Amino acid sequence: MTLEQQLEYFWERQVYSVLKDSNGKYCIVSTRNHDLGFRFSGFFPTIDIAKDYIGAFGRWENMVSDCILELCTIVDTIHPSELMGKGFRVGDKVKFKDMLGTDCEGTVTSVDEHGIHIGNSYFGCPADNLKPVLPVEEREVCMKCGVTINPNDIGVLRTGTDYLCCYDCDKEVIKVIDLLKKTKVIKNGHIVNL
Numbered sequence: 001m002t003l004e005q006q007l008e009y010f011w012e013r014q015v016y017s018v019l020k021d022s023n024g025k026y027c028i029v030s031t032r033n034h035d036l037g038f039r040f041s042g043f044f045p046t047i048d049i050a051k052d053y054i055g056a057f058g059r060w061e062n063m064v065s066d067c068i069l070e071l072c073t074i075v076d077t078i079h080p081s082e083l084m085g086k087g088f089r090v091g092d093k094v095k096f097k098d099m100l101g102t103d104c105e106g107t108v109t110s111v112d113e114h115g116i117h118i119g120n121s122y123f124g125c126p127a128d129n130l131k132p133v134l135p136v137e138e139r140e141v142c143m144k145c146g147v148t149i150n151p152n153d154i155g156v157l158r159t160g161t162d163y164l165c166c167y168d169c170d171k172e173v174i175k176v177i178d179l180l181k182k183t184k185v186i187k188n189g190h191i192v193n194l
Helices: 003-012 047-051 066-070 173-180
Strands: 018-020 024-030 038-040 074-077 092-099 105-111 115-118 156-158 163-165
Touching: 003 018, 018 105, 024 047, 024 092, 092 115
Parallel strands: none
Antiparallel strands: 018 024, 018 074, 024 038, 092 105, 105 115, 156 163
């Protein structure tokens, strides 16, 4: 097999090829351009440095001459997932298509050797069939001034089940509640004595 055929073989199997030239420098051949030319990292003293430049250079065929290719051998492969984070975790919201091709959303309930389980699913789903859904930060609106606030922030006061105010907006309410706590009208967040 020629080097080009080897690169093609590994690309079809969704892995990057690590090349080493006669000078001991490394290059990583990764994805393809729109015109189907390979993208590559350039040649560097270590594989770790080459990883920093994956895909930095355009069309392989235009940048590297045949004589350089003759001096290169594939010494390793890298799966793109090795360069990524840990993947989906329990509690992550995900989008996927069910067996009928319908768009669905669910929550990851477990991750094991069979794949990623969504909801009560017995069968694991491969990660490449899932898309992450960004978590939505809980926000509420101050009932007095209308400013959007995060109820978990310091300085947010919950004065009942239906009234939320920001600290800056309602310092007077805090003074009143502190006074009611001192006079034991409010205990553990509930009115106990009027």
